Amino acid sequence: MEPRSTPVAPAPEELLAAIFDHAPVGMGFWDAGLRFSIVNDALAAINGIPANEHLGRTLPDVLGPLGEELEELFRRILEDGEPRHDLVIAGETLASPGVQRHWLASYFPVSDADGARVGVAAHVYEVTETRSAQTRADDALSGARAATALLDAVYGAIPFGLAFFSPDGHFRRVNQALAEMNGRPVEAHLGRTVEEVLGAHGARIAALIRAVVETRRPVVEEEIAVDGDRFWEATYFPVLGGDEELEGVGAVVREITERHRAEVERTRLLKEAVTARAHAEAAQVRAETAQELAEEARARTEFLAEAGRRMAVSMDFEWTLQQVAEISVPLVADWCSIALLQPGNVVRTVAVAHVDPERTRFARELGERYPSRLASDAGVGRVIRTGEMELVNDITDEMLARGAHDEEHLAALRGLDIRSALVMPLRTPERILGALTLVFSESGRRFGDDDIALATSLAARAALHVRNGQLYQERSHIARTLQAGLLPRQMPEIEGLEVAARYRAAGDENDVGGDFYDVFPAGDGAWAAVIGDVSGKGPEAAALTSLTRHTLRAAALHHTTPSANLAVLNRALLAESDTSRFSTVVFARLCPGEEGLEVKIASAGHPPPLLVRSGGVVERLELRGTIVGVVPDADFEDVTVRLVPGEVLLLYTDGVTELRTTEWQYGEQRLLETVQAHAGDGVEVIADAVLRMAVEAQAGEPRDDIALLCLKKS
């Protein structure tokens, strides 16, 4: 064993200098006046100025505000003699201006051998980096705590349900709101799966969580019905760590029951609104349709009214039926024709109309060339024969062929393009008068119920019109025949006397007028000229006129004076009629002589005859006498006048002086003026002039019969 050598110890000054020089920490000594006395390089580096530049300077001089703090500390150390260990000093030095740095420092008093304090020594270790790391750690911890606190606050305060699931679907965190939504306390969730907490409903959520885990994409459930009357909206999203590893699945759940109800109500209102709008549109359609129907009905009514007016214009029913046919197209049909059954069972088309006049003419000629046959088994002939309407809405070529007379007729029928036809009988209670045919061709229309109803009404009106027309014609024929029997067929030839007569019945041709005139031989070479006016019209007046005329003719053979003849007439009328029927008559007995024509004349209440004397003077021949047929003791006055050649006797009825005024004198004045104006003319001219004056004075439509007899001595 080698003997242990005695260690050699350096001198204290050398050791101190070595320590100062190599120590990795800042070291320094300050004298009792607290001025830098010894500074090693490490401390000089901390302070940012070379070591030798410290010597003799104060702490504030080298370190500024930090130096002031340290100087105060050093002064207390000198006073109390207590060291200060491991102080953390913070501040700036010239080594890093503007940077807050930290040092771990220990300060202790230095005393001499006598125990007197001679200064302060220090060692300083920079801990800025260490301190910063600690600060960051502390900040991180503080931030984490703040984030946790914030998360806790959010979980607690947010009105939505929040949850965090582990990747395997276990609740890791649940806030109170979600716990309440699920109806379980928070603790009942943690560590459990959603199936364990929510049952069947949880299975669906677990599937969503798995989907988020697999896809790492959020999943949104927009509407979840719970218990039928509560609704939720949920979002599940991945929660990733800093390394992008999946930490779990977050969930935000919001109850949207109110919103759902609002949407349901909005949808309900929208449905009601669109439904109501549809039904309002339907009501509008109904109103428009009703309006259309009303207009169509009005058009039909107006058409029938117009047809009635056309038919009322004239009793010439063939003319008026043509008018009706013409207004029927194209409103009622494309074609309209009317055929009547004529004597001998001949069917004759009396009216045809189409909007095209050329086609109308063609059809009319066709009807004349190929008249309908009463024996036909279809069409006009059959309808007239059976009285049953016929409607064919789809006329075939075969039908046309059956109705055609020959090939040429068939070709013509094809050319008419007949597609639908409606044939209505013109029916009267007694018989079928004919048929109304309506045809649709180029329009392509078909007959419906409304068309049939309209055609039925039109046919009924036409039938009535035809029947009335036929009756009118029959009555006119009777009236004309009867009237002819009440007037002379022709004026007799009387030597030395010109005779002219005019007659115009008032009103239509159906009534026999009550005026009459006659010129007939009165025996002994004399002639009788008679004019009269029987009250009333028609058959009774005709009978009375006939009685009057023939009574006077018979009486004239036995009585030479006009008054006697009138007396006979009076008795005859009284015997044959009541006093409501009467007559006015002028009876003139004309006796030719060498000194002219002697005229014996008497009046039974008749307008005064006129005498046109030579030179044109017109005289009213005032005659006194009662009307005949009223009183038994009628009184008549005979007056005798004489006509020389050129002089005129004018007999007339009151229709001649009838005016559309109450001033009857004005009518007589016009008559006098007319006669006077034609004083030199022949009887025909005078008669025409007087008749024309009388008709014109009554605006062309005399309200009373007009009769006049003009006699001129030649």
Add this chain to the structure above:
Amino acid sequence: MPDARAARIAENEVRFRDINERLRGDLEALTGEEEVLRFVCECGNASCREAIAIALGEYQGVRAHPLHFAVTPGHEIPDVETVIERHQRYFVVEKPTDVADIVA
């Protein structure tokens, strides 16, 4: 070619059907096929004020055929159409082909 009455009836039915078509378009975005809704009776009586209770899906089935119309039971017009389906809430009628130009 149909007669005037048949044509008029078909025209009325088409007008009501057009309204229902628009209603169906509006309702499709608002409801499901099962909900029973109030459509306009598509009968040919222009003065009809009835509504038919029919689900959207049912109506779409009727509408699939251009000659078919949904009408209130009893509103069919036998001489111009044929009832091909009888449901408690509505009938389906089929129009003849001679009005196809009007209704199709």
